[in-house]
Amino acid sequence: MTIYFYGADEVPYGCFSNFSAHSLDLDGHLWPTSEHYFQAQKFIGTRHADLIRRARTPLRAAEFGRDPSKPLRRDWDRVKDDVMRRAVATKFRAHADIRDILLSTADEEIVEDTTTDHYWGRGRTGTGKNMLGRILMRTRNQLRAEVGGSDDHSG
Numbered sequence: 001m002t003i004y005f006y007g008a009d010e011v012p013y014g015c016f017s018n019f020s021a022h023s024l025d026l027d028g029h030l031w032p033t034s035e036h037y038f039q040a041q042k043f044i045g046t047r048h049a050d051l052i053r054r055a056r057t058p059l060r061a062a063e064f065g066r067d068p069s070k071p072l073r074r075d076w077d078r079v080k081d082d083v084m085r086r087a088v089a090t091k092f093r094a095h096a097d098i099r100d101i102l103l104s105t106a107d108e109e110i111v112e113d114t115t116t117d118h119y120w121g122r123g124r125t126g127t128g129k130n131m132l133g134r135i136l137m138r139t140r141n142q143l144r145a146e147v148g149g150s151d152d153h154s155g
Contacts (some may be wrong), residue, residue, distance in 0.1 A: 004113035015098040019058040024090045034060040034087040039065025041083045042072050089139050102140050110136045
């Protein structure tokens with residue numbers, strides 16, 4: 001059974017959304033959501049990145065991050081998947097409650113059910129890349145290996 005998610009308020013899988021209210025500590029800052037972190041990385045080292053980190057809501061962070069008047073870092077297309085992987089992995093390592101929800105999905109396919117994003121989600125036609133879903137499944141496999149592996153939780 002495929003697991004579809006979208007809204008951060010959906011139970012139980014809303015925590016898969018980058019808008020879910022789960023903070024993460026990355027690169028020397030506390031980020032209110034993984035959306036804040038992801039959007040700010042587009043402008044790393046600029047005042048705009050700090051503005052995004054301090055945005056009141058993940059929606060505002062996303063709006064700031066999609067501001068066409070602000071130039072993206074040159075390597076963004078090359079690094080954006082890795083940025084998302086780091087954010088998602090850090091978020092699920094930091095919060096045991098949502099880590100358990102992710103692990104409870106066993107080997108089910110996870111799909112971001114959005115018609116507006118053909119890259120991160122399934123897209124309008126349902127044939128999108130679903131990169132966020134793929135990253136969640138990859139994170140699930142890594143977490144499963146860590147939980148089942150050893151007692152060493154460093155790193």
